[in-house]
Amino acid sequence: MVVEGFLVGLHKSPYHGFSAEFSEHRQYIQGDSLKNIDWKAYAKSDKYYIKQFEEETNLICNIFLDTSKSMDFKYSADVTKLQYGITLAACFAYLLINQKDAAGLILYSETPYCYLPPKSSRAYLQTFLTSLGQIKPEGETHISNCLELIAGKIKKRGLTIFISDFLENADSVVKTLKNVHFKKNEVIVFQLLDPAELNFNFESDSVFVDLETGDEISTQPYFIKKAYREKINEHNSFIKNECLKLGIEYNLITTAQSFDKALMNYFMKRSRMF
Numbered sequence: 370m371v372v373e374g375f376l377v378g379l380h381k382s383p384y385h386g387f388s389a390e391f392s393e394h395r396q397y398i399q400g401d402s403l404k405n406i407d408w409k410a411y412a413k414s415d416k417y418y419i420k421q422f423e424e425e426t427n428l429i430c431n432i433f434l435d436t437s438k439s440m441d442f443k444y445s446a447d448v449t450k451l452q453y454g455i456t457l458a459a460c461f462a463y464l465l466i467n468q469k470d471a472a473g474l475i476l477y478s479e480t481p482y483c484y485l486p487p488k489s490s491r492a493y494l495q496t497f498l499t500s501l502g503q504i505k506p507e508g509e510t511h512i513s514n515c516l517e518l519i520a521g522k523i524k525k526r527g528l529t530i531f532i533s534d535f536l537e538n539a540d541s542v543v544k545t546l547k548n549v550h551f552k553k554n555e556v557i558v559f560q561l562l563d564p565a566e567l568n569f570n571f572e573s574d575s576v577f578v579d580l581e582t583g584d585e586i587s588t589q590p591y592f593i594k595k596a597y598r599e600k601i602n603e604h605n606s607f608i609k610n611e612c613l614k615l616g617i618e619y620n621l622i623t624t625a626q627s628f629d630k631a632l633m634n635y636f637m638k639r640s641r642m643f
Contacts (some may be wrong), residue, residue, distance in 0.1 A: 372460050375632050428470040429487045429527030433515070434458050434504075437478035438580040439536050441506035445564035446624035453624040454532045454561055455501045457631055461530060462497045464635070466490070471527075474500060477515035478508030484522060509581040510537045512545045520548075528555045528638075535560050539604050543611040550615050557618040557638050559631055560605065564623045569597045 406417055440451035448456075458474065465472040466489055473487030474497055483500055512533065523529075529549050535542050550556050565571070571590035578585050605621060612619035618638050622631050 371456065371628050372463050372632070375629055428465070428468075429473070429525050430461070430465050430470060430530060431473040431475060431487060431523055431527065432458050432461055432530045433475045433477065433512075433532065434501075435478070435510055435512070435531075435533030435535075436476050436504050436506055437508050437510040438506050439510060439534055440561075441580060442566075443563055443624065444566075445568075445570075448624055449506075450534050450561045450563060450624055451504065451506050453622075454559075455504060457532055457559065457561075457628065458530075459498055459501055460628060460632060461635060462494060464632075466494045466497075472497060475515065475519055476500070476504060477512070477519075478506075479511050479514060481515045481519045484519060486522070487527070510534075511541075512537065513541045516545045516548060526553050528557065530557050530559070530635075532559045532561065534562055534566075535605075535608055536566075539607045542608055546612065546617055547615060550617055555638070556612075556615075557635065558608075558612055558620060560608070560619070560621045562621070562623055564625050567598075567601060567623065569594045569601075 411417055434454055436451060440454065441449050443449040443452075446453075462472040462474070469489055471487035471489040472493075474483065474485040475481050476483035485497060485500060510533065512531075512535075531546070546556060546558065569590060571594075574587070574589050576585055576587050609619045609621070618634065620631065620634050
């Protein structure tokens with residue numbers, strides 16, 4: 370429903386025209402490339418029609434999804450970061466497989482515990498979705514450990530998508546992204562955060578609990594709000610700037626936002642690969 374609703378809202382799919390397999394006609398719209406006009410159809414009808422094409426690709430995409438305990442958080446939004454991430458991963462798999470591309474899945478926290486190699490068959494989508502439906506948040510986040518243990522299984526270059534809150538050592542995050550990028554993979558990053566993790570708009574005296582370690586701290590949010598915001602902005606900006614230096618697509622998404630932003634950024638990245 371998320372994907373189809375999004376596609377209906379697009380005026381023109383960026384997927385048309387990448388291959389030579391004819392799909393169907395549609396009426397010419399101002400701005401369309403003249404090279405795709407079917408002149409034979411024009412001769413018969415005296416109207417301009419555009420040839421649309423189905424994409425023939427063999428893109429391989431691996432989706433890394435962080436399932437650590439820190440992802441099991443919600444405050445300002447209706448869903449947890451993990452629930453949002455699961456839906457996002459499912460949307461990407463649906464898009465990829467329906468475009469005859471291969472989708473793979475790596476679930477990780479302290480270590481990777483589920484690996485589905487990329488495949489493009491329609492039947493494989495059910496396997497993909499079943500694995501997503503069985504996720505339970507657990508453990509701490511160690512993205513570098515994940516890549517070290519899974520790197521040997523990712524042998525073909527393609528598109529790599531990371532979905533995480535990246536609430537761990539920023540240097541480790543950047544190092545991991547660099548390693549993937551330097552192997553000539555296209556990389557797109559989705560950092561998921563609850564709005565409260567950005568604005569820290571807590572008002573009354575509170576007890577904050579680290580979901581991964583269980584550590585607790587009692588404080589008055591008002592007195593630490595400024596320092597917290599500076600720290601989280603510094604953390605996020607470092608990751609973003611390092612991604613931009615490498616040409617990695619970075620997206621900060623809050624769980625209160627619709628999925629349209631993430632899907633549009635994926636479409637834009639995907640279309641630039643051809």
